[in-house]
Amino acid sequence: MPACVRRCVRPSETTTTTSGHARPLCRRLCGDPRQNPGISHQGDRTVKSAVETLNPTRVRLTVEVPFEELKDSLDAAYKKINQQVTVKGFRKGKIPARVIDQRFGRGAVLEEAVNDALPKLYTEAVNEAEISPLGQPEVDITELKDGETLNFTAEVDIRPTIEIPDYSGIEITVDAIEVTDEDVEKAVEELRGRFASTTPVERAAGDGDVITVDLEAKVDGEVLQDGVAEGVSYTIGSGELLDGIDEAVKGLEAGGEATFTSQLKGGSAAGKDAEVTVKVTAVAQRELPELDDDFAQLASEFDTLEELKADSRKRLTTMKQYDQATQAQERVLEELLKLVEIPMPEKLLEDEVNTRKHNLEHHQLGQMGLDLAKYLEIQGKSQEEFDTETQEAAVKGIKTQFILDELVSKEQLNVNQEELTEHLMRRAASSGMSPDQFAKAVVEGNQVQVLVGEVARGKALALVVESAKVVDTNGETVDMSDDEDETVEAAAETVESVVDGDEAKGEEKPGA
Structure with missing residues (x-):
């Protein structure tokens, strides 16, 4: 539901504050008037409203309100002001209306009453006009005569009239669902990688090795505040760190370092080229478990490798079916929008x-x-x-x-x-x-x-x-x-x- 918005409109000559200074009338309109079914015309109401279509998506409501319709709001205004002010010789909350008018001005009471009445009056006009407003209206008090009338206009966007066409003829093409043996092997290899172990080695780092590195990034010769990291674990060839790091660290043993240039993907200098110094502090060899029934039992609820592969194929098929359905929905929506x-x-x-x-x-x-x-x-x-x-x-x-x-x-x-x-x-x-x-x-x-x-x-x-x-x-x-x-x-x-x-x-x- 839209939040309440306080909007000021043109001041009436009778609108004054409790200090005697003129102030624009302001009002709050909250939510969607269509969600206030309790407000409707009752009895022989004399409020008049008319609707002027400004364009297919915007209307202006013109509302004329006899002053007697403000009685409840005026009573509420006097009661509210009574609780906020103090007048010598009167108990708090017991100040007569005539005294409030004399001391603080009738304009203050009218302002409070109009602010209280406008949301209800606007909602009634919306319901009578049977329109579907979008967002908050722009309200303008066009006339306020004490004891006679309140007139105002409200401009608001409305939902346009839409004719739903016959959409049964929509035709689209989506990607076919194909799960290859290579897809299954890749999925099993990824699972296998999660169960890999590492063994420290005293040699130069190469593809697939897990290295521990310290990093320092400089831009324009200055070390970035968020450009230093120590003890970072990285698998060479995984592509999970900076572009260019694989070439820089291959061939380095523990204690070796290299410098390379890379575009930063995040942080304070994201998108900029940085001079990155990488120091290798440890090299470990990654060892994968054998692909056999024992691995299937270790990594899943299945007893054999063939059962694991069959399940992987089933999962990949389900994923591709979901992607295909999403693709179909997106393309059907595109075609539907073209029809209207x-x-x-x-x-x-x-x-x-x-x-x-x-x-x-x-x-x-x-x-x-x-x-x-x-x-x-x-x-x-x-x-x-x-x-x-x-x-x-x-x-x-x-x-x-x-x-x-x-x-x-x-x-x-x-x-x-x-x-x-x-x-x-x-x-x-x-x-x-x-x-x-x-x-x-x-x-x-x-x-x-x-x-x-x-x-x-x-x-x-x-x-x-x-x-x-x-x-x-x-x-x-x-x-x-x-x-x-x-x-x-x-x-x-x-x-x-x-x-x-x-x-x-x-x-x-x-x-x-």
């Missing part, structure tokens, strides 16, 4: 672009020790290219949310407790929190409906994928209807990545 023309709310797009840039700069890149300039340098992008890409991604995210929300409504898709719980568990795992911690944070942040929306959009996308024709690169038809629960959750994850945005996707970084 959606006008874009300008203010919503501006806010989304700013949010994406803020999240990238202050969360993702901050945790990587990078700023935007260094990130763009590493990516080989100009500021203009980055701005264009961010804008395009924001447009895609908003359009995706609009069309899938419309599909949820059209197809009357509901989210049950089991689906919501499964989604919550996955989101908790990806955030590094326990399910209980994550659930508490969701409830306290009033984000339950956000999670429900994510699952519902996943169901909508899964529905479109199921109706699409999906073939692989071998020309074989791919059945996308298997295991509905996993399909929906995978689709929800695909939608989240598009709607939420992840500009640094693919970079080495902590989860944002």
